[in-house]
Amino acid sequence: MTAQLIDGNALAKTIRAEVAGRTAALKARGVDPALSIILVGSDPASQVYTKHKVNDSTETGLAATLETYPADMSEAALLDRIRALNDDPKVHGILVQLPLPKHMDSQKVIETISPAKDVDGFHVASAGALMTGAPGFWPCTPYGCMKMLESIGYDLRGKHAVVIGRSNIVGKPMAMMLLAKNATVTICHSATQDLAALTRQADVIVAAVGKRNILTAGMVKPGAVVIDVGMNRKEDGKLAGDVDFDGVKEVAGWITPVPGGVGPMTRAMLLVNTLEAAERAAK
Numbered sequence: 001m002t003a004q005l006i007d008g009n010a011l012a013k014t015i016r017a018e019v020a021g022r023t024a025a026l027k028a029r030g031v032d033p034a035l036s037i038i039l040v041g042s043d044p045a046s047q048v049y050t051k052h053k054v055n056d057s058t059e060t061g062l063a064a065t066l067e068t069y070p071a072d073m074s075e076a077a078l079l080d081r082i083r084a085l086n087d088d089p090k091v092h093g094i095l096v097q098l099p100l101p102k103h104m105d106s107q108k109v110i111e112t113i114s115p116a117k118d119v120d121g122f123h124v125a126s127a128g129a130l131m132t133g134a135p136g137f138w139p140c141t142p143y144g145c146m147k148m149l150e151s152i153g154y155d156l157r158g159k160h161a162v163v164i165g166r167s168n169i170v171g172k173p174m175a176m177m178l179l180a181k182n183a184t185v186t187i188c189h190s191a192t193q194d195l196a197a198l199t200r201q202a203d204v205i206v207a208a209v210g211k212r213n214i215l216t217a218g219m220v221k222p223g224a225v226v227i228d229v230g231m232n233r234k235e236d237g238k239l240a241g242d243v244d245f246d247g248v249k250e251v252a253g254w255i256t257p258v259p260g261g262v263g264p265m266t267r268a269m270l271l272v273n274t275l276e277a278a279e280r281a282a283k
């Protein structure tokens with residue numbers, strides 16, 4: 001193996017410790033940072049993820065409440081519940097776990113969350129703030145990827161970053177964050193022609209597609225930094241990313257594993273955003 005590993009578990013642990021310290025300081029000033037998580041339906045994966053988020057929060061001293069509702073809850077009832085949380089000064093962050101049941105309009109639900117409490121960073125106002133460089137919450141997954149690059153002291157200025165995937169929650173905000181650090185950014189998607197020709201020119205590659213082995217060794221320039229956002233279930237039930245880890249690690253300079261890479265960082269950045277929301281509310 002030539003690549004050095006960027007350990008998401010270890011970095012997330014450091015970040016959680018920082019959050020715990022800042023949370024204690026805020027509590028000493030009489031503000032109890034609080035996150036409300038809403039889960040609609042009983043998707044097993046979502047149940048596991050939301051439980052993880054509650055445990056992470058409690059561990060760092062943040063108060064997290066998980067509200068679960070039946071899959072047939074009406075959209076109107078969910079919007080009413082979000083508005084009540086918007087108006088509750090004791091609640092600093094609101095997260096509605098995705099995906100929502102099919103009869104709901106996810107974007108409408110997200111736009112109902114107050115931007116001041118949008119700790120997922122999915123609101124159109126949060127997206128606009130990121131695009132224009134205004135203060136606002138950054139989506140946790142790309143934010144975590146930026147922290148991983150920062151942790152290795154990587155200077156993005158003038159570097160070519162290739163992002164594979166253009167979703168509103170990962171690919172697009174990732175590209176904006178890299179651009180803000182003065183990288184030259186290429187965004188690839190399902191209609192991209194000759195993906196390999198583009199990735200071979202990249203100093204940094206972020207894979208956020210949701211397909212195994214979308215990035216293989218022959219597509220990577222020696223020494224490049226490879227960040228794997230993908231989460232796929234293998235036939236044996238184990239998690240795998242979008243990157244052919246065993247092949248790419250022989251070529252890349254740095255690489256993130258799955259599991260233990262971007263996933264734990266996403267959860268850590270949710271805590272950072274929630275704490276930030278509480279600190280802003282306390283001002």
Ligand SMILES: NC(=O)C1=CN([C@@H]2O[C@H](COP(=O)(O)OP(=O)(O)OC[C@H]3O[C@@H](n4cnc5c(N)ncnc54)[C@H](OP(=O)(O)O)[C@@H]3O)[C@@H](O)[C@H]2O)C=CC1
Binds near residue numbers: 171191192208
């Ligand atoms: N680690 C973490 O914390 C998180 C991980 N994830 C994981 O990251 C992955 C991406 O998530 P998300 O952005 O929500 O997914 P989406 O399905 O919303 O987006 C996938 C993107 O990949 C593009 N794409 C599909 N096929 C190809 C291809 N052959 N070549 C190039 N691009 C392609 C799509 O292009 P087009 O737009 O043209 O359709 C789309 O832009 C998933 O595996 C998800 O599970 C997501 C969130 C958090």
Ligand SMILES: Nc1nc(=O)c2c([nH]1)NC[C@@H]1CN(c3ccc(C(=O)N[C@@H](CCC(=O)O)C(=O)O)cc3)C=[N+]21
Binds near residue numbers: 260266
């Ligand atoms: N409103 C909302 N916000 C989200 O941020 C959100 C969401 N909905 N819906 C689902 C996706 C997915 N997501 C993950 C985050 C961390 C891990 C994670 O910690 N993964 C561990 C492994 C966990 C395991 O073993 O299953 C790892 O990669 O090491 C996984 C998935 C957040 N999402």
